[in-house]
Amino acid sequence: MSRRTGSAIAALLFASAALAAEEVQVSARTDANEVALDGTLNLQITATVSSKGDQADLTLPDLKDFDVVSRSQSEQVAFTFVNGSPTFRRTTVTTVKLAPRREGQLTIEPARVTYKGRTYTTQPIAIRALPAGQPAPPKARAQAPPPLPDPFGDDVALDPFQDMHPQSRDLVLRASVDRDRPFVGQQVTYSLYLLARVNVSGIDKLQLPRLDGFWSEEIEAPQQLMGEARIIDGVPYRAFLLRKRALFPLRPGKVQVEPAEVEVMTGFGMLFSRTSTRRASQPLAIDVQPLPETHKPAGFDAGNVGSWTLTASTDPVTVAVGQPVTFRLVAQGRGNVRNLALPKLGQIPGLRSYDATTTDKSTIEQGQVTGSRTVEQLLVPERTGAMEIPALSMDVFDPAQKAYRAVRTEPIRLEVHAAPAGAPAASQAIAQNLLGAGGLRPIRLRMTRASVDAPPWTREWFWPLLAAGPVAVAVVAGAGRLRRVLARDPAEERVKKARSAARARLRGAEELLREQRRGNASASDFHAEIARALTGYLADKQGIAAAGMTRDELGRALLDRGHPPGTVRAVLAVLDECDRARFAPGGADLPSQEARLERAERLLGELDKLRRSA
Amino acid sequence: MRLLALAALCAASAAQAAVTVPPEARGNALFDQANAAYLSGDTSRAVAGYEALLEEGLVSPELETNLGAAYLRQGKRGLAALHLERALFLDPSDDDARADLLEVRRGNVDKLEGEPDEGGAEAVSRVLAPLPGRAAAVALAALWSLGWALVALNVLRPRARLAGSAIACFVVAGAAALVTAGSAAAHRLTLHRAVVVAQAAAAHEGPSDRAASHFEVHEGTALRVEDEDQGFRRVKLANGLTGWVPSAAVELVVPRGWSDQRRL
Numbered sequence: 090m091s092r093r094t095g096s097a098i099a100a101l102l103f104a105s106a107a108l109a110a111e112e113v114q115v116s117a118r119t120d121a122n123e124v125a126l127d128g129t130l131n132l133q134i135t136a137t138v139s140s141k142g143d144q145a146d147l148t149l150p151d152l153k154d155f156d157v158v159s160r161s162q163s164e165q166v167a168f169t170f171v172n173g174s175p176t177f178r179r180t181t182v183t184t185v186k187l188a189p190r191r192e193g194q195l196t197i198e199p200a201r202v203t204y205k206g207r208t209y210t211t212q213p214i215a216i217r218a219l220p221a222g223q224p225a226p227p228k229a230r231a232q233a234p235p236p237l238p239d240p241f242g243d244d245v246a247l248d249p250f251q252d253m254h255p256q257s258r259d260l261v262l263r264a265s266v267d268r269d270r271p272f273v274g275q276q277v278t279y280s281l282y283l284l285a286r287v288n289v290s291g292i293d294k295l296q297l298p299r300l301d302g303f304w305s306e307e308i309e310a311p312q313q314l315m316g317e318a319r320i321i322d323g324v325p326y327r328a329f330l331l332r333k334r335a336l337f338p339l340r341p342g343k344v345q346v347e348p349a350e351v352e353v354m355t356g357f358g359m360l361f362s363r364t365s366t367r368r369a370s371q372p373l374a375i376d377v378q379p380l381p382e383t384h385k386p387a388g389f390d391a392g393n394v395g396s397w398t399l400t401a402s403t404d405p406v407t408v409a410v411g412q413p414v415t416f417r418l419v420a421q422g423r424g425n426v427r428n429l430a431l432p433k434l435g436q437i438p439g440l441r442s443y444d445a446t447t448t449d450k451s452t453i454e455q456g457q458v459t460g461s462r463t464v465e466q467l468l469v470p471e472r473t474g475a476m477e478i479p480a481l482s483m484d485v486f487d488p489a490q491k492a493y494r495a496v497r498t499e500p501i502r503l504e505v506h507a508a509p510a511g512a513p514a515a516s517q518a519i520a521q522n523l524l525g526a527g528g529l530r531p532i533r534l535r536m537t538r539a540s541v542d543a544p545p546w547t548r549e550w551f552w553p554l555l556a557a558g559p560v561a562v563a564v565v566a567g568a569g570r571l572r573r574v575l576a577r578d579p580a581e582e583r584v585k586k587a588r589s590a591a592r593a594r595l596r597g598a599e600e601l602l603r604e605q606r607r608g609n610a611s612a613s614d615f616h617a618e619i620a621r622a623l624t625g626y627l628a629d630k631q632g633i634a635a636a637g638m639t640r641d642e643l644g645r646a647l648l649d650r651g652h653p654p655g656t657v658r659a660v661l662a663v664l665d666e667c668d669r670a671r672f673a674p675g676g677a678d679l680p681s682q683e684a685r686l687e688r689a690e691r692l693l694g695e696l697d698k699l700r701r702s703a
Numbered sequence: 704m705r706l707l708a709l710a711a712l713c714a715a716s717a718a719q720a721a722v723t724v725p726p727e728a729r730g731n732a733l734f735d736q737a738n739a740a741y742l743s744g745d746t747s748r749a750v751a752g753y754e755a756l757l758e759e760g761l762v763s764p765e766l767e768t769n770l771g772a773a774y775l776r777q778g779k780r781g782l783a784a785l786h787l788e789r790a791l792f793l794d795p796s797d798d799d800a801r802a803d804l805l806e807v808r809r810g811n812v813d814k815l816e817g818e819p820d821e822g823g824a825e826a827v828s829r830v831l832a833p834l835p836g837r838a839a840a841v842a843l844a845a846l847w848s849l850g851w852a853l854v855a856l857n858v859l860r861p862r863a864r865l866a867g868s869a870i871a872c873f874v875v876a877g878a879a880a881l882v883t884a885g886s887a888a889a890h891r892l893t894l895h896r897a898v899v900v901a902q903a904a905a906a907h908e909g910p911s912d913r914a915a916s917h918f919e920v921h922e923g924t925a926l927r928v929e930d931e932d933q934g935f936r937r938v939k940l941a942n943g944l945t946g947w948v949p950s951a952a953v954e955l956v957v958p959r960g961w962s963d964q965r966r967l
Contacts, residue, residue, distance in 0.1 A: 529806060530799040532741055532772050533765035536734045539793040541762050541961040545840035546887050554844050558851025565855045 113138050113145065114454065115202045117211035126221035129158055129188045134211065135455075136202045137180045143205065147183055150198035154218075155187040178453075189218035259286045260353050261326075264298075264346070264370035266336070272378045274394025274425060275488040276458055277336040278308065281349050281370060283329040284321070289314060290363060291354045295331060298347035302339055302377075304425055308453050309333035335458045337394075337425040341379035348372050384493055386484040393485045395424015399431075401481060401498035403468070409508045410470050416478060418464040418498070426451055426460035432481040434466060438528065439476055439505075443467040470505040477502055587629030591693050594622035598686055605679065615682055616667040619689045623664060626693060640665065656695045663688055730761055741773055749773045762961070764794035772803055781900035781922030783807050788925070788956040792893055795833040812903075812921035817942040832893065836886020839879045846876035892927075896956040897938065899924045904953070906946025910935035920948065928955060 114137040124130045136145045149157075162183045189195060195218050199210040261284040271277045281297070283289065291314065309330060316327035331351065338344065348369040356363040380391060401418050408414050420431055426449050434442065443466065451460035470476065482497040545551050598618040604610035624635040633646045640661050647657040666685060737752025753770040756763075767790035775783035784807045790800035850872030857865040899920045907914035910932040920926065920940070930937035935947040 529772055529775060530802050532738060532769040533799065534735075534738055536731060536761075536763045536765045539762050539764055541793070544837055544887070544890060545844070546836075546883060551840065551844060555847055558848050558854075562851050562855045562858065566858050569858060 113202065113204050113207075113209050115145075115200075115209045115211055117197075117200055117214060119197070119214055119216065122215065123217045123219060124189055125219045126189055126192055129186050130216065132185045132187055132197060132214075134183045134185070134200050134202075135180065136183075136204075136209075137178055138204055139178055144179065145181060145202045145204040147181070148201040148203070149183075149185065150200045152187065152197065154190055154195040154216075155197070156190060158186040158188050160185045189216070192218045192220055194218075260284070260289075260355070260366055260368050262349065262351055262353075262368040262370040264349055264373055266346075266373055266375060269374065270376050270378055271338055272394065272486070272488045272491075273338050273341050273380055273391060274428060274486070275338070276395075276424065277303075277338065277375060278456055279305075279332075279334045279336050279346070279373075280330065281332040281351075283314075283331055283351065283353060283368070284319070284326045285316070285329065285353070285355075286324065286326055287355050289316075289327070289329065289353060289355055292329075292331065293352040293354065293365070294350075295352075296350045297332060297334075298349050300334075300336060300346065302342075302344045303336040304339060304428065305337070306335040306425075306451065306453075306458050307333075308335050308456055308458070333456070335453075337428070337458075338375070338377040341377045344375045344377060346373040346375060380486050381491070386493055386495070389484050389486075389493070390430040392425070392428030392430050393483060394428075394488060395422055395485065396487050396489060397422035397424060397429070397483070397485050397496055399481065399483055399496040399498050401478070401501060403478060403501050403503060406501065407504040407506070408470060410473050410505050411508055412469070414468045414470065414503065416466045416468050416501075418466075418481065419461055420483070420496075421459075421461040423454075423457050423459045425458065426462050429462050430483075431462060431464055432483050434478070434481065437468075437476065437478060439470060439472040439474075440478075440503075441469045441471055443469070470503065473505050473507050475502060475504055583629040587626050588693065588697055590629065591622045591626035592690075594618055594625065595686065595690055595693070598622065598689075602679070602682055602686065605682075612682060613671040616670040616685075619685060620664055620667040620671070623660060623689060623692065626696065627660075631696070635664070652696065656692065659688065660692055660696070663692060726759075730756060730759065734766065738769065741769065741776075746773045746776045750777065762793065764790045764797050764800070767793060768797060768800045768803070771800065771807075775803065775807055779922070780807050780810055781898060781902070784923045784925070785898040785900055785954050785956065788896065788898055789958075791832070792956055807923055811923045813924040813940075815940055815942045815944075827888075829889075831885040831889035834882050834886040834889070836883055836890065839882035839886065843876050843879035843883050846872045846879060850876060894955075894957050895927045895929065897926055897928045897936070897953045898956060899926065899948075899952060900954050901949075901952035904948045906938070906944075906948050907935070908946065910937070910947045914947065916946070918944065918946065920946075920952075926953065928953065 115135070117132065117134045119133070120131045134147060134149075136147060138145050160183065162181065164179065164181045187197075195216045197214040197216060199213050202209045202211075263282045263284055265280050265282070267278040267280075268275075279300075283292065310332055311330055314329045316329045319326050319328045332349075348371060350367065350369045353366050353368055354363055355366065380389075380394070397420050399418070399420050401416070403414050403416050405414065416434060418431060418434070420426070420429055431447075434445075436442070445464050445466040448463045448465070449460065450463070451458060453459070468478075478501040480497050480500045482495050484493055484495050486493050595618075598615050601610045601615040601618055605612060605615065627633040627635045627643075627647075631647070631650055633643065633650070635643050638646065643664075644657050644661055647660065648654065652660075663685065670682075733752055733756055737749045737756070740746075740752060741749035750770065750773045753766060753773060756766055757770070767786045771783045771785075771787035771790060774780075774786060784804060787800045787804040787807065790797050791804065794800070850869045853865045853869035853872060856863055857869065899922050901922060903919050903921050905916040905919050907916045920938070924940070926938040926940050928936050929939055929945075931950065932947075934950050936950050936953055937945065937947050938953060939945045
């Protein structure tokens with residue numbers, strides 16, 4: 090058998106035991122907890138069993154501190170619907186009037202009720218006996234029979250026959266509610282009584298009103314008419330309870346409950362004439378109060394009205410990883426369980442959760458709807474170690490206290506250990522220690538100091554430092570060049586610059602030519618400039634001081650330098666022409682001057698060509 | 704509260720030592736005690752201890768990480784995000800701070816919609832932040848200077864054949880310059896980075912409470928501070944949404960004491 094199947098069987102056994110336990114309800118209470126030595130108090134023991142025929146046997150406790158003054162017993166059988174199924178409930182109320190034997194703190198021991206071989210006991214009750222003659226609190230004054238306090242400490246319920254004046258009517262159908270200003274979601278008990286001064290043999294065609302605006306639940310639907318004596322306006326009546334329903338208002342506002350109707354048969358059998366009479370009850374007005382806004386929790390669910398407790402449990406609390414755990418959340422108490430909204434279990438790291446199942450159980454206890462809602466959720470641990478299922482909280486509005494309060498569970502600690510070695514292969518797939526990412530990292534235990542200085546690129550020295558390198562190189566290179574310039578030979582410098590100097594002069598001659606056209610210069614200036622260009626070049630480049638030589642000497646010098654004879658002749662010719670033009674003005678027109686300038690340029694090129702090849 | 708905690712922590716450490724302790728040892732003792740408070744679940748005391756250390760002028764990525772974690776445990780997501788951002792500014796390789804910051808952001812109220820503004824400059828800065836910018840800047844300065852020195856030598860003595868070494872220096876200096884530029888860009892963006900520390904703050908159209916407000920920002924949201932005026936800061940979210948929020952509602956990731964913030 091698998092572990093899950095075993096859990097299911099255990100759950101069934103638990104459920105059947107719980108059902109058995111609910112078949113019998115036993116309670117005991119007194120009308121006072123203090124009594125004078127010469128006074129009495131009433132002990133009321135109520136035993137309710139879910140059976141039509143079987144009776145519960147009551148054994149009174151050993152009342153060694155009390156004298157039993159009187160004892161009475163009443164019994165009522167009720168037919169109710171619980172969760173849609175018919176149920177008989179037999180309620181036996183035993184009332185014992187007790188007188189204390191001595192002063193001091195006394196105890197009424199538990200009473201025992203035996204039903205179907207099982208014994209149920211009540212709680213012991215502590216009573217304080219006061220000296221004789223001392224006035225006991227009003228609550229402790231024994232009246233016969235005193236009204237017992239509301240078992241739920243709720244508002245004082247309205248008397249169903251309050252303000253009723255049947256006058257001379259023999260049959261009256263009376264509808265009543267136990268409170269006419271309930272809160273939304275608070276139980277209102279609707280009762281329908283038939284009051285009769287004549288013999289009633291039966292009823293038929295009972296028609297209850299539509300109860301729009303309410304969630305209703307059957308409390309009592311007697312199958313047999315059982316009357317109780319009531320005296321109303323001095324007239325004795327038999328009061329028959331026909332129906333009792335619990336109503337839970339769904340919304341605030343004034344609600345009108347329509348009249349109920351019933352057909353009543355009076356008279357007996359064949360000898361007496363049987364008559365049938367139709368009766369209708371009076372309508373009822375209920376003013377449903379909204380839930381108070383003061384101190385209303387945020388996100389409050391309007392269905393959570395009543396007196397509820399919340400408990401949580403897991404089974405088991407120690408488990409192997411991968412094995413399922415059942416988380417059970419139970420809300421129990423008084424109110425409309427079907428409207429209850431239970432808190433949800435969120436995602437818990439390391440626990441895989443499956444869909445929850447909800448089970449509702451509703452019972453009637455002394456005219457009040459009580460019940461429980463159980464939410465069961467399967468959780469599967471995915472990692473080893475200690476885990477905690479957090480506390481869950483639910484806000485409720487308690488109509489008895491007229492206040493909101495939070496009911497909460499305790500956190501549950503779950504111990505998850507590794508799956509045992511050799512576990513079945515099928516479960517090994519799930520029995521892994523799954524370590525998911527996320528969550529807060531552990532803090533650091535060692536501290537290091539950090540620098541928050543400005544970064545280097547924001548410092549004053551950074552950019553100048555980067556610029557310093559190129560600047561330094563430029564300075565070095567410039568200095569070297571300067572040094573070379575300073576160390577150069579002037580003669581050599583002249584040789585290097587001879588051509589450019591000659592060209593500069595020719596450009597000057599060209600300018601003079603343009604000035605001649607405008608009449609601002611003379612031809613002699615032009616020819617002097619050309620002659621200076623050639624002689625200057627020959628002096629700087631060729632080392633021939635042409636100015637101090639005759640034409641022959643110049644020609645020989647040029648030929649000695651290796652210049653072609655044609656070039657030498659052309660040079661000499663140009664120099665001669667320039668001399669003539671300088672010293673015989675008007676001998677040269679502009680076109681011939683232009684031609685001379687071109688020849689001089691060409692000759693410079695030829696002279697320089699030889700120099701380069703040399 | 705912080706002063707009381709500081710006094711209590713000082714008194715406790717003084718009682719233990721009963722002698723004059725150097726400031727560094729005292730800082731470590733306070734840090735240990737704040738850590739112990741954190742580990743015992745007393746996060747209020749832990750926060751007070753960490754804050755006291757910050758008020759003493761201590762700057763430490765671990766201190767900021769722990770303070771961020773303590774604030775996160777207290778549910779103060781804005782302050783948690785601020786101190787975790789500071790931890791990452793001090794030590795961009797701090798994985799713990801990064802993971803905790805992601806945890807904070809998962810719970811942020813503000814979810815930004817739309818394309819990231821300025822081509823995702825914030826994302827780029829995140830990528831560039833871990834670059835060793837300071838070391839690269841120093842290397843850049845050194846290699847650049849060395850390269851030019853070699854060039855100068857080569858000019859003075861051409862026969863030394865130093866051109867190859869100079870080129871190698873310039874290549875490496877170029878790589879260092881790229882790293883420095885990236886890091887400087889990230890640093891410049893971080894100087895304007897801020898976190899919302901108030902639970903909620905209305906963003907106005909101008910630096911006034913009376914100016915119209917079209918949206919709110921909530922604690923933990925990172926944004927960029929672009930201007931300051933009259934007790935308000937002009938902030939821009941990553942998707943370009945811009946408004947003026949009260950100065951007290953946002954805190955700069957890099958406080959003024961840490962860096963030159965005169966030019967916002």
